[in-house]
Amino acid sequence: MGDSSSDKPGEPGGSDPFAEMLKMQAEATQAMLGRFASFAGAPPATPLATDPAEFTQWASVMQRMQDKLLAFRPDLSLANPPKQVTDPATWLEMVEGWYKKMPFADAETQGRMWDDSVKLWQGVLGQFTGGKPNDDAGPELPRTDRRFKDPRWREQPVFALIHQAYLLFSEQLTQLADKAEGLEPDRKEQLRFATRTLTEALSPANFPLTNPVVLERTLETKGENLVQGMEHLLTDLKKGQLTHTDPDAFELGRNIAMTPGKVVFETPMFQLIQYSPTTESVLEVPLVIFPPWINRFYILDLNPAKSFVRWAVEQGLTVFMVSWKSADASMADVVWDDYIRSQIEAIDHVRERLGVASVHTIGYCVAGTTLAATLAVLCRRGEGEKVKSATFFTAQVDFTHAGELRNFIDDQQISAANALATDGYLDGRIMAATFNMLRSSDLIWNYVIDNYLLGKEYPAFDLLHWNGDTTNLPAKWHHEYLCDLYRDNKLVVPDALSANGTPIDLTRITVPCFIQAGREDHIAPPESVWMLTRHLRGPWTFMLAGSGHIAGVVNPPSSGKYQYWTNPEPGDTLADFVAGAEEHPGSWWGHWLGWIEQQDSARIPAKGKRAPGGKGDPGIEDAPGRYVMTR
The missing domain is CATH 3.40.50.1820 (Alpha/Beta hydrolase fold, catalytic domain)
Known part of the structure; x- marks a missing residue:
């Protein structure tokens, strides 16, 4: 029968089907990433480790996230709000009538939007294919926005194109809202506000697969940022309010509101x-x-x-x-x-x-x-x-x-x-959400990225503590x-x-x-x-x-x-x-x-x-x- 140790999975001379499966999965994943990197113009990716321990880490991440979801018990104090508040279709129905009056069918407008889109593709991709050095600062792009100030948004053509296309789309949609006809002044302002709120929500920075900073952070931490982010998200869902700052950092009478x-x-x-x-x-x-x-x-x-x-x-x-x-x-x-x-x-x-x-x-x-x-x-x-x-x-x-x-x-x-x-x-949480919506990029989506996607620790900021009180x-x-x-x-x-x-x-x-x-x-x-x-x-x-x-x-x-x-x-x-x-x-x-x-x-x-x-x-x-x- 030979050495019995050779028959034990995972030991020298032994055969572990699970390890072999992980190895094959790693090779397939590496090939997929290689094709993506080739399209993106990125240098060859470092081969993924095939050590079962590393895959065990990722499995642990997924298991812990699942456990947190199963253990989640929401705060029912805001449960069952009226349908007109919670149903997205109701909000979209209100906006739909405004958008029907916008000049989408205007041939001149459509032509200009198409030309702008073609110029964007040619301008962004041309800087990567035209032999221009790709230094740390990245290419010179036609549109800037502080949400995309990190150089990783510019260093690779995929993410450069994603965020530039988004900014062009936002710009065009805002212009269409400005040109909408047949609306009372108050309704037109509502349309502008709804358009801005919508485009801010659709930012590629808000989604993990289109945010290079989040992707890199996930690889660096082997998914631990997602576990921390899930914990932050569930905590906020339970209390019915977005957390902006460390909830334990301040105490009334001790380090805020302390004038005798x-x-x-x-x-x-x-x-x-x-x-x-x-x-x-x-x-x-x-x-x-x-x-x-x-x-x-x-x-x-x-x-x-x-x-x-x-x-x-x-x-x-x-x-x-x-x-x-x-x-x-x-x-x-x-x-x-x-x-x-x-x-x-x-x-x-x-x-x-x-x-x-x-x-x-x-x-x-x-x-x-x-x-x-x-x-x-x-x-x-x-x-x-x-x-x-x-x-x-x-x-x-x-x-x-x-x-x-x-x-x-x-x-x-x-x-x-x-x-x-x-x-x-x-x-009061309803009023807080209303005021946050007035500056949703700064007071909502910025914290969605930091708290939920990057899994950052909360800062200690007295003004934000007051804002959430x-x-x-x-x-x-x-x-x-x-x-x-x-x-x-x-x-x-x-x-x-x-x-x-x-x-x-x-x-x-x-x-x-x-x-x-x-x-x-x-x-x-x-x-x-x-x-x-x-x-x-x-x-x-x-x-x-x-x-x-x-x-x-x-x-x-x-x-x-x-x-x-x-x-x-x-x-x-x-x-x-x-x-x-x-x-x-x-x-x-x-x-x-x-x-x-x-x-x-x-x-x-x-x-x-x-x-x-x-x-x-x-x-x-x-x-x-x-x-x-x-x-």
Whole structure:
């Protein structure tokens, strides 16, 4: 019978049918890759290893991915949403009517598109076949896009042609959308938005087999990136939200929202935080900040280096911050009136607590919209003197030019949003997804590639942590906001709306106002923010900041970033303002502080109730309070 060891599979002298099968499979795969590489113009590929251990690794990768799928248990809190939201056919049906009106049959357009396509093929492939050296930078291609900045997109003709053809297709489709006829302006903007969303989703960078970076990463890690990516994907599906940053990297009160203070007042709607002074004297008139209730307040208190709150305290301001409660079933009947009443309640409490006649106020985004209504109510009641000044951070009151969010405001989409409400509130994850769609390339597909395809570890980024820290909205108020403000634009119509029995007329506002807009803001475009100036009776100052909705506001002097523009003679339009504006480098915060001190520069000692937590004034709890931690 000979040596028994020779009969054992896998040992010297033995015969292992499984190993032979793997070897044959490897040879066939190598031949296939060789043909692909030959077509692609790539150098001969390194022969695949035929070691069974390497194939065992790939088998392990597939098995672990399968195990993760089988163990997956989704979060049912968003289960069974209405069909019009989840069925892709419904979205495509809405867009289909628009595309039927696009000039696809135009002979001139078709001819130009064909010529462009032929030129693309000839131009890209010609650079690889015409004897031009293929250096590390790759060929000179007609179209550039930062999604394809990695040199691997240019080094091989297959991937160069794939991404260049995609960019040409996107360009042509966008041009067709721009030429669409027979559509109302709002519908045409929706078509442009839908076209951009569609083309961004179809990018070859989003698919593993057409992304050379993902293919190379998969070979390098022997598929471990796919296992990690699968784990990330299933985790996100379970929680119903895309993860942008390391969920364990930040903790409220420890490394974000860490400016010292006390919660000194609370209602079922909000907590009021007073921050501890750091200067011996403070401005007599305190500051009350109203952040947007669609996000957590700590965008203005991310960390000591970025915190507007900490900076304002260091300048000698007594700062109060409203921390809105994330909606739950108890807030099912909350509407417009309740947020206006809450702002007035916060103002009155600060006035009473500190014994002052008036306060400075800040309203950020939608809280600024409500602050304008609050001022109109107070002035209508003869109580406008309660507010020494009002500052608006990227806030809109006239929604004529309200930007890309209008693409989500029609009867069909409002009905879909209403159907998604549960127990009287709208899950904050839905709003987060909506805002992510406005910049889907940056906030969706970029993370699909990094998290799911490349299997990268999550970064620790405080701004992205805040962006994903969603807040639920009262369903009734959300509906009113979309219909009365965004769709019907009633806030700028005198007495078309009311709050707590008082008609709202913005032209009655006599409070001095400081209005900040972001030059690149896509949520509250500067053209829209500017419109507030057209409705005020009192004095106002407009200032245009560099960057957008967040970075345009959160730009501390220490960063040395961006710039801002001022104009003492602003004119009647934003174009007039820009034409005569003076540019200033860096942060605008100091400029705003100068404006605040112009309203009232009186200072008093920072003692007594100016320093919360003292004798006889323990407060309710330490900042940042419970409400901001409620999920």
